[in-house]
Amino acid sequence: MKRDKWMKSSGCAMAVGVLLLISVCGAQATGTTPVVPEQQEKVKTETQQVQDPYQDEIKPLTVAQCGQCHPGIFQKIKEKGKRHRFQCQKCHQQLHSFNPLKQNWAEIMPQCGNCHKEPPHGKAFTACLDCHKDPHMPLTIALDKNLVASCGNCHTSPQAQLTQFPSAHSKQGCTACHSSHGLIPSCMDCHKPHIVDQPLAACKSCHPVHKPKEIAYNSTETSNATCGSCHGSVFKEWSGTTSLHGKVNCAQCHDKHGKVPDCRQCHKAPHDAKILQKFPKCLDCHINVHNLPTKKK
Ligand code: HEC
Numbered sequence: 001m002k003r004d005k006w007m008k009s010s011g012c013a014m015a016v017g018v019l020l021l022i023s024v025c026g027a028q029a030t031g032t033t034p035v036v037p038e039q040q041e042k043v044k045t046e047t048q049q050v051q052d053p054y055q056d057e058i059k060p061l062t063v064a065q066c067g068q069c070h071p072g073i074f075q076k077i078k079e080k081g082k083r084h085r086f087q088c089q090k091c092h093q094q095l096h097s098f099n100p101l102k103q104n105w106a107e108i109m110p111q112c113g114n115c116h117k118e119p120p121h122g123k124a125f126t127a128c129l130d131c132h133k134d135p136h137m138p139l140t141i142a143l144d145k146n147l148v149a150s151c152g153n154c155h156t157s158p159q160a161q162l163t164q165f166p167s168a169h170s171k172q173g174c175t176a177c178h179s180s181h182g183l184i185p186s187c188m189d190c191h192k193p194h195i196v197d198q199p200l201a202a203c204k205s206c207h208p209v210h211k212p213k214e215i216a217y218n219s220t221e222t223s224n225a226t227c228g229s230c231h232g233s234v235f236k237e238w239s240g241t242t243s244l245h246g247k248v249n250c251a252q253c254h255d256k257h258g259k260v261p262d263c264r265q266c267h268k269a270p271h272d273a274k275i276l277q278k279f280p281k282c283l284d285c286h287i288n289v290h291n292l293p294t295k296k297k
Pocket residue numbers: 002063066067070073074077084086087088089090091092109110111112129133135136
């Protein structure tokens with residue numbers, strides 16, 4: 001596909017190119033090659049001295065010299081080449097040999113497999129250029145249909161979590177959040193925090209993003225104010241209590257969201273067994289766990 005487009009738009013340029021190259025090669029022989037300035041000085045004095053236009057060794061073109069004729073590609077690699085920021089000729093071993101009559105484009109273009117011996121994403125993904133559309137910017141990957149159809153093949157765990165734990169997030173496509181490949185959105189792009197200045201890290205620890213309803217929190221670091229943002233009346237009672245339960249955090253008793261603890265988790269044998277047999281519910285006497293009646297009252 002790409003090749004056809006390229007040919008159509010540059011068939012003409014190609015002819016010019018070939019001519020140009022011939023003239024470039026000729027030019028090199030007469031010493032008027034487009035060379036970098038510091039070399040120019042040297043070439044001049046040397047030719048003046050010896051007068052033999054053939055005495056110089058032909059040196060391979062430098063990357064910058066390729067760039068003089070291919071400035072767009074030079075710029076791409078310079079800015080976004082990532083680990084492909086090495087010499088052009090390491091990839092382009094056959095150069096300037098495209099012949100439209102021979103239709104030999106595929107033949108002369110570098111093959112990914114020459115260097116990437118093992119396909120890095122497994123045998124299902126061998127058409128490298130489908131996703132890595134431009135080898136001169138290998139990590140600039142378009143978020144097109146091709147890629148979207150494959151997210152779950154490469155990232156099995158997010159996909160599995162979204163399926164196994166249905167939530168409102170399972171109804172969002174991957175790209176609703178990951179709007180370009182590798183982008184990690186902030187929860188705050190779409191949600192308001194429960195309390196002012198709540199850090200992003202807290203959201204993620206309570207709500208694993210691909211299964212946000214599987215709430216899990218740490219009993220010592222969880223802020224009571226977060227609980228209080230939804231359980232306002234309990235929070236108010238608890239905050240105002242004079243009993244020692246005011247020193248116990250919400251999350252210490254409710255170590256999983258929605259779970260109500262048994263008093264005996266913490267108070268092994270507070271009273272005579274006979275009393276407890278008669279009054280099995282602690283709160284029959286202690287009334288309100290969040291605001292225990294105390295002697296001082
Ligand atoms: C990592 C390997 C690699 C490096 C490094 C590389 N290329 Fe390429 N280049 C390719 C491949 C592969 C293609 C064929 C792409 C296709 O068919 O879509 C290509 C295509 C081209 C083309 C023709 C298509 C186009 O995009 O115009 C030119 C011109 C080109 N490269 C020039 C350069 C120059 C100049 C450099 C160095 C500044 C360079 N390349 C460095 C792999 C590389």
